[in-house]
Amino acid sequence: MLNSGFAHKSFFFGTHRLIEPHATFDRVKPFFSDFGITRVANLSGLDRIGLPVVMVCRPNARSSAVFHGKGIDLPSAKASGVMEAIETWHAEHAELPLRFGSFDELRARFQLCDVDGLPALPNVMFDRSRPLLWAEGRNLVTDRPIWVPFELVHAISTVSGPPSSNCFAAGTNGLASGNHILEAMSHALCEVIERDATSLWRCGRATEQDGRRLDLSSVDDSACRTVIECLDAARFDIGVFDITTDVGVAAFQCLIVDRVEELGHIGTGAGCHPSREIALLRALTEAAQVRMTYILGSREDITAADYATETLRGRNIATGDMIQRSAPTRSFTGVPTRSFEDFNTEVQWLVGRLEAIGLGQVIAVDLTKDELAIPVVRVLVPGLEGSDHHPFYTQGARARAKARDRR
Incomplete structure (x- = not known):
């Protein structure tokens, strides 16, 4: 499988792709009916953050019927959402030895x-x-x-x-x-490394977690800076933690808490990628996407309990405490990176x-x-x-x- 032809990257803004996100979307759009995709909705205006988030609907899915996509711009979010829906359809209809x-x-x-x-x-x-x-x-x-x-x-x-x-x-x-089997492999490998990192981070000591908080002023990537400034302008507290493990692939955990609404939905996101700026951008945009998921309330795994006053208050207090108790001492430039x-x-x-x-x-x-x-x-x-x-x-x-x- 590693000998599946040469896969040269041509797109590097906010993600690494074989082709531009809009080209990916246009390529798979003719197959929407095969996958049972009935709607691709732009949700960005439902939250004051304003970052691009889309919803993709597959009503007759054999798993989740709703998928979400995020990105630095709307084409990236649309490609992200539809490809997640499409890959799940393939796993629902696996034909293998x-x-x-x-x-x-x-x-x-x-x-x-x-x-x-x-x-x-x-x-x-x-x-x-x-x-x-x-x-x-x-x-x-x-x-x-x-x-x-x-x-x-x-x-x-x-x-x-x-x-x-x-x-x-x-x-x-x-x-x-992905647009190539090796692009798909890269995304899959980063995901399993990310899930390992988040699970290990959450079971670590509080002092270790606190010591990994990122100094956002040290972030030197323009796309990440745009998202950070967008979240701050929307009046959210942001806590980003370097959760990179012994695997040595950059990984981050992002938490956002509403400074305006005491019972607003929090956001949590994680990202992993050889390039630290891509890993950070994924964590930041996923935090906004997760908050949007609760605002929309369309996923099957969201229940009425997620909107209960005691639940919202508890999540806001716990997440806010985690951000406030830690000093942002970790420099972005000290996180390992490869391109x-x-x-x-x-x-x-x-x-x-x-x-x-x-x-x-x-x-x-x-x-x-x-x-x-x-x-x-x-x-x-x-x-x-x-x-x-x-x-x-x-x-x-x-x-x-x-x-x-x-x-």
């Missing part, structure tokens, strides 16, 4: 992934004698085939899963699309960073459909933490080790 059998049965004939490093469900011990469906992927470290549990590849959540599902904490982590002219080198570097910390299985499952020719990939990295936003998240080895350090 599958095998049905137990771990113990198949391991004698096939290379299987390290199931102990996959995101586990609480109080569920994986049964190696239990038959389940496996999908074929490719280990990007060895460039050899490797089989992974199918329930961590597909994204169907509206109906009962295939036989012997519910062994792992399944979601959409590591699912990504690559092509996705070939970028993906190789990302895989190398994971391999450098002892993760020997970096697995990509190609979900691209030939008749649509929109590259989609699911990446799994046994050993990385899963998303602690998952309703059934349970700590993996890295988080448990960090928790032990707190004692």
Whole structure:
């Protein structure tokens, strides 16, 4: 998969892409009916922040029916939203080589992934004698085939899963699309590294979290400065934390709290990318997007409790305290950064960073459909933490080790 042709980047404003965001949108728009996309709505005016946020609707989805996109401008937000909807459709309609059998049965004939490093469900011990469906992927470290549990590849959540599902904490982590398979891989790798970073950051000591707060005056990227100034002008307190881990890929967590409305919705966002300015911009714009998500209230995972007075007050107090108690001492220029002219080198570097910390299985499952020719990939990295936003998240080895350090 790493030998999938040369993928030279040509767009570098606010993100790194093979082609400009508007060209991506125009390329996939003719397929909207295939994906069940009925609406792409500009939500930017629903919040006084004014940053571009869009909503993409797929009413007959087999998972979430609403997706959101964000970016430095409206074309970027539209491309972000529709590609998220499209990649999820691919995972809902995965057509892959599958095998049905137990771990113990198949391991004698096939290379299987390290199931102990996959995101586990609480109080569920994986049964190696239990038959389940496996999908074929490719280990990007060895460039050899490797089989992974199918329930961590597909994204169907509206109906009962295939036989012997519910062994792992399944979601959409590591699912990504792009204009080239390597662009999709880069996005997917950054996402799994980001989710690992946010989970580790949240289980760290408060003093460690506080010491990672970013001095926003040290940010020297024009796009990031524009968003920071926009949030400040809209009267929001901003707390950004450098959550980069031992993987060495820049990652940030952003918190925003309304200075005007005591019971306003907060915003939280995270971003990860080899280039620190792209990672920061993703975290900033995602915080605005998350706040907009609550204002709109259209997602299935939002409940009435999210709008209760006690909930809003509690979130504002907790988030405001986290921002106010910490001094912004971390310099943006001290965060590691790399920039690559092509996705070939970028993906190789990302895989190398994971391999450098002892993760020997970096697995990509190609979900691209030939008749649509929109590259989609699911990446799994046994050993990385899963998303602690998952309703059934349970700590993996890295988080448990960090928790032990707190004692």
